[in-house]
Amino acid sequence: MAYIPPQLRTVNVTRYVTPLREGGSLPAIAEADDGFLYVLKFRGAGQGPKALIAELIGGEIARTLGFKMPELVFVNLDEAFGRTEADEEIQDLLKFSVGLNLALHYLQGAITFDPTVTFVEPKLASQIVWLDALLTNVDRTARNTNMLMWHKELWLIDHGAALYFHHSMDNWEEQSLRPFVQIKDHVLLRKAEFLDEVDAEFKAILTPEVINTIVSIVPDEWLTDRSFETEDDQRQVYAQFLNKRLSNSNIFVTEAKNARSQLI
Known part of the structure; x- marks a missing residue:
């Protein structure tokens, strides 16, 4: 595709x-x-x-x-x-x-995803867990799933708590290699049986070109960190963080698999 x-x-x-x-x-x-x-x-x-x-x-x-x-x-x-x-x-x-x-x-009529009511296929669960481990998204827990059911389909919302490295970007390279231990609280972790398969599939899609293109659409006026000389310098750190994390995805995949093994 x-x-x-x-x-x-x-x-x-x-x-x-x-x-x-x-x-x-x-x-x-x-x-x-x-x-x-x-x-x-x-x-x-x-x-x-x-x-x-x-x-x-x-x-x-x-x-x-x-x-x-x-x-x-x-x-x-x-x-x-x-x-x-x-x-x-x-x-x-x-x-x-x-x-x-x-x-x-606004998805009119959508309802909050309830893991006790709605069955999620293991492949989809693995995909969502992998995404959140990549993004270091701390906000997809049973308390706050940030998923909606709309027309009998699962929709993802609210990634504002992801990429928390950017609240202290001095050591972004070190942070990009961290395993994301908070994955243990992910609402779908127990069902995430296919993390290795998803890792291979998703890394093939998220090439450096794709990541760089997505990061390039961040508006200048949101890039307000004055520790960077230019807005493009700040954009480049986001792209480098994600690309380095993808290159070393075995770190966060292994952490997720180990955390899941404690649940099953």
Whole structure:
């Protein structure tokens, strides 16, 4: 299957519908000028634009690997939106998020994945576990699965907690070789029987060219780490981190297999 580079659309917020208070970063349902509803992730939230970077890179890697992912779009937020909001917390969030944000298409009627109700095939479970081990995604646990069931299919959402190395990038190379011990808490780990098979399949897809292309779409205005001379320098570290992690995937695959052996 030929690789199709990501081409994110850009929309403008026309209506703030309601906050989603179960999210720590206070995302919201918002309507855009294309008439669709989106789950809007704000650059002014607690983790700042780095959460949006993780959401974008993680989401587009997932899409490239064939997972079902709501469409990601860039979202412009006008400064006028914060002026009429009565809730001071939301007003501040909107004020600090003026400019370019990120959103996922709102899956109307979707329900939260419940591992006690829905059976997941071992191959799919292995694929999701592998993805999260690559991305160092700490947020796919039984407490917070960050998966939805929509039209009887499993959809992945919310990769904002992934790539946590970027909160301290000085030793990114060392961090890229860490095994990701938090995989022991993954909600699907027990069913992940085919990690070696998935490792070979997914590494063939995620070539350095593919990774570099995905990282290249991160907007300049989100790349605010002043320890880098240019935005491209910061992008390059994301690409190098992921490519090095892929080259040494046996480290995180072995960790996942060992953690699974403790469960079965």
